[in-house]
Amino acid sequence: MSLKKFSELFIDLDSCNSTNKKIGILQNYFSSNEALENSWTIYLLTGKNNKRFISGRSLKTLFSEIYEYPLWLIDSCYLKVGDSAEVISLLLRNMITGENIKYQDVSLDELLNKSFPKLSILKEDDKKLRVKEIWENIPIENLLVLNKILTGTFRVGVSIGLITKSIAKLINLDEAIISHRLMGDFIPSEESYKLLIDKNINPSELNYKPYPFLLANTFEKKIIDKSINDFQFEWKWDGIRIQLIKRSGKVSIWTRGQDLINKSFPELVEEISSIKDDFVIDGELLVWDFKQNLPLNFSLLQKRINRKAPSRSIQKSLPIICIAYDLLEINGEDQRDSNLEIRRNNLEKNLYSWLNESKEELSNIFKISDLIYPRNWEEVETFKNNSRDNGTEGLVIKNKKSIYTPGRKKGIWWKYKVDPMQLDAVLIYAKGGSGIRAGLYTDYSFALWKDGELIKFASAYSGLNNTEIKELDRWIRQNTIDRFGPVRSVRPEMVFEISFENIQISKRHKSGIAVRFPRITKWRKDKLIKDADTLENAQKLMLNK
């Protein structure tokens, strides 16, 4: 039982890059620990919805006030370290001498269930005293993990898949079962851990849980050697992948990120409840423009997700639809081992009968994913290239003979995305990165020309390799013309090719446009800044899409 033990686990996992060894470390840990502590460990390791008890900023302020320590100095340290929890843990070593203190080990349950939640009800002064007391009674080497839990930023290089494997090995049970048990929300308790490692499988235990999602691989050229008839083709919608579950009459909507989002979409829950059968459907959620019969922008969907219990008027102004891709279970019968052709037939048969039997409202909100029928691979290419016309981002190609397996297995589904839009833009600002990129300038802002002036149009963080990051970091330091806090304004000299998925009008940005998922695809050292694109070019992209 303990934070100490968990802290050692963190250190072991953090400095280990062999998957097998990690599994061994986890197995050892689980088998030598109490059920309740194990359940909290799983909760923390999966990091699904780790609660933030104190923000990183507040942690720094608390430290500064408790020890009368200059905040600017903490911020200077942060630039080097990139993680508030770690900065404070490192600084605490200057405050706590470690002599004459009897350290106490605490359980994760004590911290996560009692000490930390109680902090929020304390007044500022009491909170300071309490946090000080917690810090000073815990061995210094465990403070990093403690602060990470406190700020909800605990992460370590362990995937859910790895935890699944360790547990499955530990009790010698099929991985698929453990994986299914770990789906959805995992509420830490002695019970939940015991259920997780229970060798007896109780069919109803998984009732409200989604199945592990099947994920598509990136398109591989080699599949065009096969007959076009081996595959099923659908549009790739840019919404949220969901599992729509109706079991024992109860509806639950789960995202791929394993969030339960019933509350954000009451209209869907209501319509689905009226269907007579029980089922599990794999589908996509979108905000829909019924006039043009096209999906609306992803940001509007995000708006809907963030709004719990949306009013009628929001439901009307941002109407959603669910597009059904696949049928995974019907009236309690698992369909995942049937091949796609059979599942698709069943999906069509059932969905059409539900739509026929119900009022019009259901058909407005619940649709089938239309199949596309290219006659050859050239036509596949054409469909893909025109996919922006109907608001999709490409095609999904599915092997007709495949069964529904968890994860991103090869040879089952492929996503064939339309080429991104691209513009050449000039680097104008850079900001220090955080986490593993601390101390390096890795957050970049790019600009396009407008009437001889460079206007910021996008920020991007990814796309450069480590060598390029270091090179650019050095260049940024040598070519800074101004500083605003952590941001440096740099000499406009470097041109980068920026790729993005979508472009649209935005009143919030000075450039008047917003792009989706921008990233750097090439450092155009061959280009001068006068060769960079103009805002006009960006607007043309918008009109042509």
Place this chain on the structure above:
Amino acid sequence: MKEDSSYLIKYTSSGLYCELADAWIDPIKPVKRALITHAHMDHFTFGCDEYISTYETAVIIKERIGKEINIKTYDYEKEFKINGIKISFHPSGHILGSSQIKFILAEEIWLITGDFKRQKDETCKEYEIVKTDYLISESTFGLPIFRWDEPQKTATDISKWVNSSKEKTSILFCYSLGKAQRILNEISKTNFINDIYTHSSIYRMNNCYKKLGIDIIKTKKLEQTKNNSDLNGSLIILPPALNKSSSLKNFKDIQTGFASGWMSIRALRKRSGYDKGFSISDHADWKDILRTIKESKAKNVFFHHGDNEALNKYLKEKSSINVLEFEYKK
């Protein structure tokens, strides 16, 4: 306060310079006369007419570069004069032979710390507290996040790391001069009994230390072993330049570690690409930099090497010491 131009020590494009003695301190370009604080190669430049250092530093430099140079040596504390400026070397605790350099002109004392540390290290002389008016301090680790563990703890961690993966060959990277010998010395005090191999450059330095009277535990020279598959469970110490090099391909199943003060930061540890980071440094940490300034009784402080923004600001806020900055002259 004095005008910059009247400072006894200035900063030039070749490095720190004492104009009256016409001598540079650890110059980065060939100059007439070079005072060398210690034998790390980033503090040494070929082609100077004359070098001056401690005896130990001279021996190590000659061993490293493999040839004779015009180098004059003085013992610690021994005062010598150049153009009327009194100069002396004092132990800086960084590595064997490393020194601070004191300059006296009339009643005014200047002290250049060179690279220094205050932690215990049996492979070199302990840092000597020298009183001064002007202090030029290194500030490689000039942030309070740096606070070194006891070296014995790091040595125990290294020993545990090797022993927890006996099926593997453990390769520890560290600087071949100073750090390697310090680590070997610390490891010899743990209960580590496995074989230790060292790269030829480290092996040579170990012998050099022995010649100078510092006892370093016996290690095997790496090149002597052609077949590297029977090295499982042993510890191999290599200089960092060999990481990712083709010579690592000779080993079958390895784990790598890096010993450096920077490894106390997780982001740097992760970015370094080594499996494991061990925090141990031959430079002073934040508290020891501040303590050294205080003990030197200096009224004026300059920093060079490393991040000094935080130190500058902190001293300005918290002390009555003048924090000065060199005006850079090309």
